[in-house]
Amino acid sequence: MNADKTPAFLKLETKLKNLRQQAIKDDFNPDQIGETFYNCIERFDVQKSNSNCLLICLVGVGIAVALCGVALNSIQSSLHHEPCLINKDTLPPSLIGPITDCSMCEDLLSIPLYDAITKEEFEMRHAYTNRPALIRNAIQNWTALTQLDFNYLKEMYLSSNIDDIQENCAFFAYRTDFLSLKDAFESITPEMQNLEDGAPNWYIGWSNCDEHIRTMIKQMTQKPYFLPERSVCYSTWIFVGTPGIGAGIHIDSVELPSWQAQIMGSKTWTLTPPPECENVCQTISATLNPGDIIVVNTNQWYHSTLVHKGSISLSIGSEYD
Ligand SMILES: O=C(O)CCC(=O)C(=O)O
Ligand SMILES: [Fe+2]
Numbered sequence: 518m519n520a521d522k523t524p525a526f527l528k529l530e531t532k533l534k535n536l537r538q539q540a541i542k543d544d545f546n547p548d549q550i551g552e553t554f555y556n557c558i559e560r561f562d563v564q565k566s567n568s569n570c571l572l573i574c575l576v577g578v579g580i581a582v583a584l585c586g587v588a589l590n591s592i593q594s595s596l597h598h599e600p601c602l603i604n605k606d607t608l609p610p611s612l613i614g615p616i617t618d619c620s621m622c623e624d625l626l627s628i629p630l631y632d633a634i635t636k637e638e639f640e641m642r643h644a645y646t647n648r649p650a651l652i653r654n655a656i657q658n659w660t661a662l663t664q665l666d667f668n669y670l671k672e673m674y675l676s677s678n679i680d681d682i683q684e685n686c687a688f689f690a691y692r693t694d695f696l697s698l699k700d701a702f703e704s705i706t707p708e709m710q711n712l713e714d715g716a717p718n719w720y721i722g723w724s725n726c727d728e729h730i731r732t733m734i735k736q737m738t739q740k741p742y743f744l745p746e747r748s749v750c751y752s753t754w755i756f757v758g759t760p761g762i763g764a765g766i767h768i769d770s771v772e773l774p775s776w777q778a779q780i781m782g783s784k785t786w787t788l789t790p791p792p793e794c795e796n797v798c799q800t801i802s803a804t805l806n807p808g809d810i811i812v813v814n815t816n817q818w819y820h821s822t823l824v825h826k827g828s829i830s831l832s833i834g835s836e837y838d
Contacts, residue, residue, distance in 0.1 A: 621647035621817060622790040622798035628811070630803065639743040647774070647814040649788055651803045652743060655810040656778050661737035662807060665780055667710060667757055667829055671702045677729055687724040691764060698723050710829060712759060720758025720824065725833075738833060741776055741810055750776075750835040756822075757831045763822030774814035777834030779805035783825040784832065786811055788818040805832070 629642070631652045643650040656662060679699045688698045695701035701721050709717055725731055731753060740750055751773065756763065763784060768791075783806050790798035804825070805811055813820060824830040 616793050617791045617817060618647075619790070619794035619797050621814075622794055622801075625649075625798065625801055628786070628788065628801050628803040634743045636743055636745055640745045643812055644745055644748070645774070647817045649801075649811065649813045649818065651805065652741070652810045652812070653806075654808045655741055655743070656738070656780075656808055659738050659778070659780075661734070661778075661780050661833065664737055665734075665831065665833075667705070667831060670755065670757070670831075671705070673730060673733060674698065675702055677727065686726045689722040689764070691720045691722070691758075692762065693719045693721060695719075695721060710759070712827065712829070716759065718759050718761035720756070720761070720763045720830075722754060722756040722764065725753040725755050734833065738778070741778070744776070744837055748837045750837045752836065754834045755832070756834070757829060758824055759829055760824045760826045763824050763830065764820070766819050766821040768817075768819045769815040771816060771836055773836035773838050774812065774816075775834050775836045776810050776812045777805075777832050778810045779807050780831045780833060781807055782828035782830030783807075784830045785823045785825070786813070787821050787823070788813060789820070791817065791819070 625648065629648070629650050631650060632654070634650070634652055639650070642648060679702075686698070688695075688701075690696070690701070693701070695704060698721070701719075705719065709719065711717075725734060734753060738753075740748075744750070754775075754777070756777070760782075766787075766789065783804055785802055785804045787800060787802040789800045803811070
């Protein structure tokens, strides 16, 4: 069996085995390791790449691939009888799921752009094909375009029962030190919304899963006109921040594809195909202006965002089925 292994492979294999043994000696429980690893990479931010997180992720990915033997048959056969260090149930589908069908990106040189699109065309080309789309001026009738901004949201949340809301809603601090949505709202003073060069850059995102706030936001928004009649939009997500880096490159493990509408500011999305498609597909990007909607399966495409100078960026999105 060793005949087809290179010395580098054998060295890596030994290192991984030692690492696993060391972890077990140190009383690591596979579930905890898996969970830590999963939390670490779930919304992995490249901006944090010089922190320990990267190290854990790289080691984790190495162990996951090597010891759980998902993609590499030779590793799988050699380690077949070894227990997995990371329980594979805790790993995201991007690592353990089936190989991606590259027809989602094969012939795409840019994100397909529409000034308008019918429900039929959208369904045929994009809704469930994992092929992204950018639809210009898709939310002209949303009052959010004129009514919603960061301070409106701040007031809406701080006057609600924000402690309960936080318990149930995901919060992404990205590169900020905010501990929670409440902390972010309380810390982002008018000075922090200053857009001059050199002003502090912050960017946050959260799942808007509170019923009361969801109802208020629903009154200002609508289901995008091009989504199939039967499709339902689930929990909304809100992303807001000053010019600069938004979300670092990551892949999600939510259930469904998403759309996101740009309410304020301009933001560039960069989409990178999964590694197994990198020989036939390329990284593509597009800039959204207020009124535009991007549709992306964020479970299939690695994605990152960048907010342009001139305005705070505010966007609202949702998963749909
Ligand atoms: O809007 C952003 O900056 C990131 C959004 C994102 O990562 C997502 O919707 O999955
Ligand atoms: Fe994402």
